Amino acid sequence: MKIRTRLQIIAIFSLAIALVIGLVLFLTAQRVNKEISGLKIADEIAKGVFELNIITYEYLLHHEERMQTQWQLRHDSLTKLLTGEEFKSPERRLILDRMHQNLESLKALFSQLVENYKRRGRKESALSRELEERLAGQLLVKSQAMVSDASQLAEASRAEVAIAQQRSSLLVMVFVAIMAAIIAAVSFMFGRSVVKPIRKLHEGTEIIGAGNLDYRVGTTAKDEIGQLSRAFDEMIGKRKRAEEEVRLLQTITFAISETGDVHSALKIVLQKVCEATGWIMGEAWVPNSDGTNLECSPAWYSRVEGLEKFRKESEKFTFPLGIGLPGRAWSSKKPVWVGNVTLDSNFPRAEIAKGVGLKTAMAIPVLIGDEIVAVMDFFVFEARKEDERLLEIISSVASQLGSLIQRKRAEQEVRVLEEQLRQSQKMEAIGRLAGGIAHDFNNLLTIIKGYSQLSFGELKEGDPLRENIEEIRKAADRAADLTRQLLAFSRRQVMEVQVLDLNTVLKNLDKMLRRMIGEDIELTTLLFEDLGRVKADPGQIEQVIMNLIVNARDAMPRGGKLTIETANVELDKEYARTHVAVTPGPHVMLAVSDTGVGMTPEIKAKIFEPFFTTKEKGRGTGLGLSTVYGIVKQSGGNIWVYSEPGRGTTFKIYLPRVDELAEELRVKVEGPELPRGSETILIVEDDEKVRKLALKILEKQGYEVLEAGGGNEALEICRGLEKPIHVVLADVVMPGMDGRQFAEKLREVCQGFKVLYMSGYTDNTIAHHGILDEGLDFIQKPLSVDGLVRKVREVLDK
Amino acid sequence: MSGEVKTKKLFQYTYLLLIGGVIALLVGYFWLSQKQQRPGEPLEKVTLAEPTQPSAGPVYIAYIKGYFKDEGLDVTLQPHTSGKAALNAVLEGKADLAVVAETPIMFAVMRGEKIYAIATLFTSEKNMAIIARKDRKISLPADLKGKRIGVSIGTNGEFFMDALLVMHGIPVKEVKAVSLTPEEMFDSLVKGEVDAVSTWHPHLIRLQKKFGERAITFYGDGIYTWTFNVAVMQEFAHKNPEVIQRVLRTLIKAVEFIRENPDESRKIIADYIRMDESLLRELWGIYNFGITLEQSLLINLENQTRWAIKNKLTDKTKVPNYLNFIYLDGLKAVKPEAVTIIR
Ligand SMILES: Nc1ncnc2c1ncn2[C@@H]1O[C@H](COP(=O)(O)OP(=O)(O)OP(=O)(O)O)[C@@H](O)[C@H]1O
Ligand SMILES: [Mg+2]
DSSP states (O other): OOHHHHHHHHHHHHHHHHHHHHHHHHHHHHHHHHHHHHHHHHHHHHHHHHHHHHHHHHHHHHOOHHHHHHHHHHHHHHHHHHTSSSOOSHHHHHHHHHHHHHHHHHHHHHHHHHHHHHHHTTSOOHHHHHHHHHHHHHHHHHHHHHHHHHHHHHHHHHHHHHHHHHHHHHHHHHHHHHHHHHHHHHHHHHIIIIIHHHHHHHHHHHHHHTTOTTOOOOOOOOSHHHHHHHHHHHHHHHHHHHHHHHHHHHHHHHHHHHOOSHHHHHHHHHHHHHHHHOOSEEEEEEEOTTSSEEEEEEEEEESSSSOHHHHHHHTTOEEETTSHHHHHHHHHOSOEEESOGGGOTTOTTHHHHHHHTOOEEEEEEEEETTEEEEEEEEEESSOOOOOHHHHHHHHHHHHHHHHHHHHHHHHHHHHHHHHHHHHHHHHHHHHHHHHHHHHHHHHHHHHHHHHHHHHHHHSOTTOHHHHHHHHHHHHHHHHHHHHHHHHHHTTOSOBOOEEEOHHHHHHHHHHHHHHHHOSSEEEEEEOOTTOOEEEEOHHHHHHHHHHHHHHHHHHOTTOEEEEEEEEEEEEOHHHHHHSTTOOOEEEEEEEEEEOSOOOOHHHHTTTTSTTOOOSOTTTOOSOHHHHHHHHHHHTTOEEEEEEETTTEEEEEEEEEEEOSOOOOOOOOOOOSSOOOOOOEEEEEOSOHHHHHHHHHHHHHTTOEEEEESSHHHHHHHHHHOOSOOOEEEEESSOSSSOHHHHHHHHHHHOOSOEEEEEESSOOTTTEETTEEOTTOEEEESSOOHHHHHHHHHHHHHO | OHHHHHHHHHHHHHHHHHHHHHHHHHHHHHHHHHHHHOTTOOOEEEEEEEOSSGGGHHHHHHHHTTHHHHTTEEEEEEEOSSHHHHHHHHHTTSOSEEEEEHHHHHHHHHTTOOEEEEEEEEEESSSEEEEEEGGGTOSSGGGGTTOEEEEOTTSHHHHHHHHHHHHTTOOGGGSEEEEOOGGGHHHHHHHTSSSEEEEETTHHHHHHHHHGGGEEEEOOTTSOOEEEEEEEEHHHHHHOHHHHHHHHHHHHHHHHHHHHOHHHHHHHHHHHHTOOHHHHHHHGGGOEEEEEBOHHHHHHHHHHHHHHHHTTSSSOOSOOOGGGGBOHHHHHHHOGGGBOSOO
């Protein structure tokens, strides 16, 4: 019973007793009052009799009317008193009756007295005197009788009062005794059910205060103290659990921070949780690469032997969202408790679990924000009721784990970014170096190519030297190719940028590509409908595609699948954050995937470097991917490679999408004859050999050619010249003055000429970031006879 | 747990009942006390003729203290030189009430006036005495035999003298009664024109002071009790029983005040009747203020009546039934225990 209820019962009891006592006292008072009024009446009667005597006395003295009236009045009021209802008991009634009779005889006597006086008048006779005396005596006797009766009445009342008081005090005493008994009982009860438990509780607080969180007061009482004790126990229990939880969290946190990857962190958590909670087995599930399913993590832990079979079987499972225990935790993002897995309809492994005797399971998701990182499952052999507290603890462990993984990921990201940055810086340096070499190379090659071509033309057909010269020319061509590739890598190639549809480019190339890859390889092109446009040099893009295809082919010597894919993609901020040099926004993706040998991370790190190759000597130059890299970068794009040894490789290129319509691909149609002309051409070139070569080539085609070794010389020539100059063929890079500045100076001296720039590589004088300024004509070194002659004619004919 | 709820309810009801009871008691008490005050009623106009003597003290106190107003009475005090004059004012219809000694009442009744004594408000057994010069060989009442005694004929002074002489076995004829007005008493005794005088205060005390040890005072040992009473016309009482009750209530309150604050009361009384306060203080001990109707009043009146008949102070020969001239109902309603007249 509750203390409150007990107190209420006591209060009701006390109230009842107080009421009874009150009632007893009230009744007694009533009784006493009645008796007192009886006493008063008795007194009044005595007084009345006395007063009658006084008046009688007065009458005897004066015999006046007033005395008669007063006597009569007093007699009447006395009679009224005597006939009153106050006395009910028979004995008192008897006394009253007697008094009444006496009163009546008093009246009779007094009347006789009055009669006697009236009869005698003022004259006194002895007889009347005697009668008067007799009557007076009689009156006194009767009065005396009445007075003694009245005192008897009073005595009776007094006795009644005494009895009533005695009775009431007895009753009051009895009830007071009962009350005292109750109070004693209550204090005893309190001692037992309040003081003792409170003392116990107090002891408990001291024990617990001393650090023993295992102590429990353990009361079964249902009263408030019982409640208090239980609340206390519960609080201590909670505190203990909280401490355990903190300890568990600490060990886990420490352990995870020591590990490198998610799986080993998961393994530690599984083990620690099992050890701390007594659960038998823990396993973990992680999302697969495309995030569609949960697959078995290598991390698992079992406290007993014999669960390997379950483990083995489990490894074969994957769970989509909402399916199985991991799938449920994944979809709800909350812990899931299954009381008996063998009876659960959404537990695909029920049969295996039954085989090894696992019953209760719980699954706790590991989340980073809303993203699922893993789901941890735990099992026990016996059926258990849902333990919210346990779920809470493990959930907080899981969230700890989640944030740890998140931190690791962030660290990883930073590392990757740093690596990317270093890589791109390296590429930049190599590129600059290569560019410098290529410049000088080009001039040399121009000369070799030019003179071998010229010599070739001068030798008769069938001359054995002709064949030699032909070989020289071919070698020079290959060298020029290499140089061009190097230039491309160093992003010094002059781009002729155009708005392109990559799908069109791919379609145009399709035939050639198929020819290149051979029959062992299956080529699939997945072209995105409605693909966005990009701004790039179509020739360069072709180069990129060809290089990637050739590499893929080389990676699949025994055949395989090659996929070319285009798509519109949106590179978001997140992507930009985790990848160096990416501007977020709409992009067009070009992906080339193969199922070839793949690459180790070490190889992957170097593939974009010029001259890096794994191929045997003579087969690969190691410039293919360097060229690709340079072109993509020069076009404002990015290239990423995904590869695993034995699995294959995917190259993904992202180029910024533009909103313009694609232009017609400019196809140059070259005639069989070299065009001729007679216009005046001024060649400005500091390299004498190149200058002479160009002079020879152009003169041969009928042009009048002037030459100058530098800008000033050229100006001089122009000043002294009468006839107009039609074309100025100028090197972009000259000592003292660049081509552009020179052209402007020259225009001050004479007008009406066109400028054709030539260069081994670009710089900012004519092209910004490799893109030729609008309206400029340009010819790439090394010069070929064909190229030069045609370009000059083209410029003249514009 | 419905049991718990029930006990809870029971408790609530008990508390409510208790609180309700207390509130009811308080409301009832206030209602009743409110009822007694009777606010807003117009004041009853009453004229009270008074004798300008300390014996009418309660009247002055009630007037000064505003007790009449409290009872809803607008009382005008009408001063007179004596109680007799005050009673005459009532008989002539100039006043409604009079404060008067019992003797004028007796004479009025004997003359057939229809009056009522409604209450006694003052009694004293030592307000009247015979003071005698010792140099006239008077040291005991018996020595008065054959002496010249100054007395105001037809007043209670004469009644007292007769009674005292009878008490000491001296026939009235054996003394020489000299008729004097109350004012002449002092000079006559001082000059020695009389050997003793039967008189009352303040003449008595003045003589006592004058003579000191040279005079002796005989008080009469209870043979006479001087009373002052409130008298009204019978008709007035029958028409205004309520007014009479209110007057009595007021006087009772005044007497209580006197009993509790004798010093202040003396000051109020002395101020009102322009009397020396020190003198009043000396006399204070012999005064009894109290609103009563006692059997002794009846006997007193009858005794004086018989004396008056005997001395031919009236032409009537029969003692009237004074019960018919005492109005019992008023005081019975206000303070029944103060009525000791047997009935
Ligand atoms: N698709 C691929 N699969 C596997 N390895 C590749 C793939 N593409 C490139 N590689 C690796 O990258 C290296 C560099 O390639 P790169 O194209 O730059 O040079 P190469 O192919 O060896 O020579 P080149 O292209 O000049 O003939 C290759 O040697 C090869 O090891
Ligand atoms: Mg290659």
